[in-house]
Structures are given as structure tokens and as C-alpha cells.
Amino acid sequence: MGSVSSYTFTNVQAAHNISASFAINTYTITASAGIDGSISPSGSVNVNYGSNQTFTITPNLGYSITSVLVDNSSVGSVSTYTFTNITANHTIAASFAINTYTITASAGTGGTITPNGSVNVAFGGNQTFNITPNT
Structure with missing residues (x-):
């Protein structure tokens, strides 16, 4: 029957079986880093509903983290960031500057x-x- 929220047996004249299966909702965190550093994991990271996901931001030698934006809001120049109890899609972006x-x-x-x-x-x-x- 596909993905339905209800099913009605009509004019029942024999025994029937009904079975439902479920899958957890998943969300995507899009992680990116500017030149002169990296973020791990990077790219599109799929996570399950309610789970946590940690990202590590690492500048290249001679560079510093200048900002980390989570959903376009600054969280400072942190070297790690953890999304907790994930219930939606998110973005995280890191930028760097030379020392x-x-x-x-x-x-x-x-x-x-x-x-x-x-x-x-x-x-x-x-x-x-x-x-x-x-x-």
C-alpha cells in the first residue's frame, strides 16, 4: 500500500493480515571549510533524528580559525562543534586567516x-x- 497513515478494510468476509514498518527520519548537515583549513566530516553528512554529530575544524599550518557559522550564525572561532538532538537539516561553515x-x-x-x-x-x-x- 506504500506509505499511508491509515488503511480501512471494507466489507470484511475473511481473515486478513496488516503489517506496518517504519524508518527513522534522517537529516543532512552540510559541512564546508574555506581554503587554508578543513572540517571533518565534510560535505553532506546524514544523521538520524535525535542523534548528535560532532565536527572538528582544523586550520592549515600557519593559519587560524576566524569563524564558524552554524545555520549562518557565528559560534566563534571554535575548533569543534557538536549538534545535539538533531531534528532538522543544518549547515556548518568554517573560515580561516593566515597568522x-x-x-x-x-x-x-x-x-x-x-x-x-x-x-x-x-x-x-x-x-x-x-x-x-x-x-
């Missing part, structure tokens, strides 16, 4: 250093300083 480091340069009397002060350098980057003594 930057500050080099503080200063010169004492008798010369200069260029650039001077705080200089931000991206992970793996190079920065040259020119050091010139006074005459």
Missing part, C-alpha cells in the same frame, strides 16, 4: 633602522630591515 606576527624594530642613538616601529609579517613571510649608522 601574522609583529616585529618591533628600534634603533638607539647613532643610527636608524627602516622600517621602524611595529611591522606585521604574515606566517612564512620575509621582512628586510635596513640598518644605517650615522656618519
